[in-house]
Amino acid sequence: MDQAQIQDSSSWQRRRGRLDGLLAEAGRALQVLDGTVAHGRASPAGAVQADDPVLSPDEARHAAGLMRVNHVGEICAQALYRGQAMFCKDARIQGVLLQAAAEEVDHLAWCRQRLDELGSRPSLLNPLWYAGAFGLGVVASRAGIPYNLGFMAETERQVEEHLDGHLDRLPGHDRRSRDVVTQMRDDEIGHRTTAETHGAVPLPAPVRGLMRLMSRVMTTTAYRV
Numbered sequence: 001m002d003q004a005q006i007q008d009s010s011s012w013q014r015r016r017g018r019l020d021g022l023l024a025e026a027g028r029a030l031q032v033l034d035g036t037v038a039h040g041r042a043s044p045a046g047a048v049q050a051d052d053p054v055l056s057p058d059e060a061r062h063a064a065g066l067m068r069v070n071h072v073g074e075i076c077a078q079a080l081y082r083g084q085a086m087f088c089k090d091a092r093i094q095g096v097l098l099q100a101a102a103e104e105v106d107h108l109a110w111c112r113q114r115l116d117e118l119g120s121r122p123s124l125l126n127p128l129w130y131a132g133a134f135g136l137g138v139v140a141s142r143a144g145i146p147y148n149l150g151f152m153a154e155t156e157r158q159v160e161e162h163l164d165g166h167l168d169r170l171p172g173h174d175r176r177s178r179d180v181v182t183q184m185r186d187d188e189i190g191h192r193t194t195a196e197t198h199g200a201v202p203l204p205a206p207v208r209g210l211m212r213l214m215s216r217v218m219t220t221t222a223y224r225v
Contacts, residue, residue: 025082029134032078032108033126039109040102044183045176048117053173055118063177064120065223066166070181071111072123072222073159076133077104080155083137084148093145096198100152100191107187110180117176123222149200154208156192158215160185 031037055063078101085097115122123129140151163185170177203211 025086025134028082029079029130032075032105033130035109035112035122037105037108039105041106043110043113043180045110045114045179048176052176055171055174059171059174060118061120063170063174064115064118066170067111067114067118067177067180068120068123069219069222070163070166070184071108071115072126072129072218073162074104074107074111074184075123075126075129076218077101077155077159078108079130079133080137080140081152083134084141084152085137087138087141088145088148090145093149093198096149096194097152100194103187103191107184110184114177114180124225125221129218129222146199146201147203149195149198150203153192153195153200154203154211156188156195158211159188160192162215162219163188 028037081097081101081104085094085101088094088097112122141148143151163181166181167178167185170181
């Protein structure tokens with residue numbers, strides 16, 4: 001085999017590898033969106049108990065709206081980190097991103113379970129949220145590892161604030177939702193710290209502002225739709 005044939009073969013293998021990766025991600029996306037993706041940890045809310053406080057219809061509707069927003073946030077985080085990891089050339093950093101994505105799958109399952117308990121449903125726009133976040137992750141991955149991790153850290157920082165706000169807004173006696181949100185917030189703090197210790201750099205102010213604007217649009221929409 002001459003040099004040209006070797007180069008052609010190598011190029012074909014790279015293209016095949018990318019295609020296989022894209023097909024695997026498409027399959028993963030379908031599992032995330034239909035709720036069949038496997039998760040590891042049980043919900044921090046535990047099993048439903050007979051003495052769990054009963055929410056009024058308005059309280060249940062409000063709690064469901066907030067948990068739907070949280071579910072969308074986890075859809076986006078899952079897509080974002082997998083998009084970032086897909087084109088990351090550093091195996092160590094890729095592992096950090098994929099580990100965070102795996103923990104976000106737990107959050108997805110917990111939020112979905114709580115929505116079911118509240119007699120509600122996930123956002124109808126989840127495919128749109130997933131596609132947009134995955135594309136954003138791919139773009140972030142091209143900015144270099146420090147900014148790639150910076151994007152992860154800033155995302156988690158904004159999610160922490162968002163979850164703290166939900167703890168203030170959830171009905172005080174809705175222990176099950178509050179237990180889920182509290183554990184999610186603690187996990188997000190861990191993700192942010194991990195990104196920072198691996199070399200994350202602060203994002204420019206305009207980028208942080210744009211992220212907040214996009215988050216506001218998403219949360220306002222997902223509460224109802």
